[in-house]
Amino acid sequence: MPTSPDDPDHPLFAAIYDPVTAVAERTLLRPHRQYLARDLGETVLDLGAGTGAMFPFLAGSGSAIHAVEPDGHMRRQAAERARSLGLAVTLRSAGAADLPYADNTFDTVIASMVFCTIGDPEAALDEVARVLEPGGEFRFLEHVADDGWRERVQRAVTPLWRRLAGGCHLTRRTAALFAAHPAFDVLELERRTLGVTPIRPFVRGRLRKRA
Numbered sequence: 058m059p060t061s062p063d064d065p066d067h068p069l070f071a072a073i074y075d076p077v078t079a080v081a082e083r084t085l086l087r088p089h090r091q092y093l094a095r096d097l098g099e100t101v102l103d104l105g106a107g108t109g110a111m112f113p114f115l116a117g118s119g120s121a122i123h124a125v126e127p128d129g130h131m132r133r134q135a136a137e138r139a140r141s142l143g144l145a146v147t148l149r150s151a152g153a154a155d156l157p158y159a160d161n162t163f164d165t166v167i168a169s170m171v172f173c174t175i176g177d178p179e180a181a182l183d184e185v186a187r188v189l190e191p192g193g194e195f196r197f198l199e200h201v202a203d204d205g206w207r208e209r210v211q212r213a214v215t216p217l218w219r220r221l222a223g224g225c226h227l228t229r230r231t232a233a234l235f236a237a238h239p240a241f242d243v244l245e246l247e248r249r250t251l252g253v254t255p256i257r258p259f260v261r262g263r264l265r266k267r268a
Contacts, residue, residue: 071130098164105171
């Protein structure tokens with residue numbers, strides 16, 4: 058019986074995620090993950106860590122690394138990846154819209170292909186703003202809605218895609234959400250024609266929490 062797209066646990070998706078994305082991770086995504094991990098602060102939160110794809114880029118940073126992941130299957134894989142890397146990470150079972158941290162805890166929060174799966178992205182962004190210190194950075198790489206015929210394809214396949222891909226929404230306009238949030242100043246925000254339909258384009262960038 059397939060799980061609901063709103064269920065936090067997706068065992069099949071967790072099992073195939075790393076093999077399916079392996080080539081993209083080694084090629085297309087690698088420089089963008091390096092961008093997210095550049096010049097990190099002392100305390101870092103990996104928001105929606107998945108299977109730990111960011112962990113190789115956080116290893117050796119000297120930062121105190123925390124991560125949240127609500128899917129138990131992915132979280133176990135992330136824990137194993139951290140062990141294999143010798144990365145000390147505090148990994149918790151939590152969703153992005155209800156973070157188990159005090160206000161002003163982190164210097165840097167990273168989200169990589171996470172906001173497409175969050176049930177309430179507005180609440181999650183509010184939580185990012187809450188746990189960041191004033192002057193702290195929110196860094197992101199997210200796939201978003203395309204234009205024209207590509208967006209029509211995205212809309213057509215989204216109902217099935219959500220069920221197969223862990224609740225992933227293909228048509229979110231995440232960049233506009235991020236840029237409009239009153240807690241942040243935009244440092245960088247760029248659209249990249251990265252990927253293939255229906256998973257394209259991407260936006261990446263950095264926001265700074267206002268003092």
